[in-house]
Amino acid sequence: MSKNNLIEFDSHILIRACGNAFNDGKYDLRSLETVVHNYRVMLDKLIATQLQYGHGQAKRNIKSNYEVEIKNGSLEFLIYLCNMDNLAAMSASAPTGLVDISNKIVLLYRNVIELYQMKNSIEQRGETAQYNFDESENDHSIAKGMIINGGNVTINVTQKVYDCAQNIGRPLQNVTKNLDGRNIESISMCSKNESSNLTHDDQHSFKSNKEMLSDEVIITGRLDRVSFSSSKGTVVTAGDKHLVEWNEQLRGDMHDAGDVDGVTFWTHPIIDLMKLDKKPVAYKIYKCEIP
Numbered sequence: 001m002s003k004n005n006l007i008e009f010d011s012h013i014l015i016r017a018c019g020n021a022f023n024d025g026k027y028d029l030r031s032l033e034t035v036v037h038n039y040r041v042m043l044d045k046l047i048a049t050q051l052q053y054g055h056g057q058a059k060r061n062i063k064s065n066y067e068v069e070i071k072n073g074s075l076e077f078l079i080y081l082c083n084m085d086n087l088a089a090m091s092a093s094a095p096t097g098l099v100d101i102s103n104k105i106v107l108l109y110r111n112v113i114e115l116y117q118m119k120n121s122i123e124q125r126g127e128t129a130q131y132n133f134d135e136s137e138n139d140h141s142i143a144k145g146m147i148i149n150g151g152n153v154t155i156n157v158t159q160k161v162y163d164c165a166q167n168i169g170r171p172l173q174n175v176t177k178n179l180d181g182r183n184i185e186s187i188s189m190c191s192k193n194e195s196s197n198l199t200h201d202d203q204h205s206f207k208s209n210k211e212m213l214s215d216e217v218i219i220t221g222r223l224d225r226v227s228f229s230s231s232k233g234t235v236v237t238a239g240d241k242h243l244v245e246w247n248e249q250l251r252g253d254m255h256d257a258g259d260v261d262g263v264t265f266w267t268h269p270i271i272d273l274m275k276l277d278k279k280p281v282a283y284k285i286y287k288c289e290i291p
Contacts, residue, residue, distance in 0.1 A: 021183040
């Protein structure tokens, strides 16, 4: 960047993607969509988390009409935060205005990535990652210490970083699985004083790895939004919705159970080992009873 661009960059956030998909100012549409959509989602959630934890304000919806400047060569977006009402109001109480806020947003993003990398490193050693919420105001320290107890390793992390990691895990997964070292070689996010870079080597920290547990969970409700071609649907209960799937031999039973209230489903929970909380992401139905 030129000196002028560096001055302009002071209070903004830069997202830069490098690779063959962005050569000569001509962008591969699929790669472009991957970067633009997922980073828009991540920015929404990063800013919402910073609003909630960093400035004592309740979580709120963030307008996603970011004003950006696209630069030639690699894919570069300068995100103009000054035109977003929520952030403009926040900047008055920040030590150095929008510069401070943009730094904290990028730092939060970097801390989330470091948390997933740390979790993956622990699990690669055959140990279990657990989390202790340390509400220190030192945002720069994601893990000031790890407690090792047998096969369990406890990571000290702020609630702010943990919650944000839960919220942006999926778009991070979508981005990293497309970092093939060729079409998309790397993606970085930078502010004036903070930066974080993702490459092909980071894929393993965000790779989805689903596992079905042997626990039995009984769900009673109505089977809705069924896709028989993929053997998936949603069970609607009194206060929640549960994604479900089943084997082909249950196709007839699922057809009969569709849109019927009070059906009992016997299931096994499915978890995604990438997620921090290991809560079920879906349930595998193995038996149902129609009233």
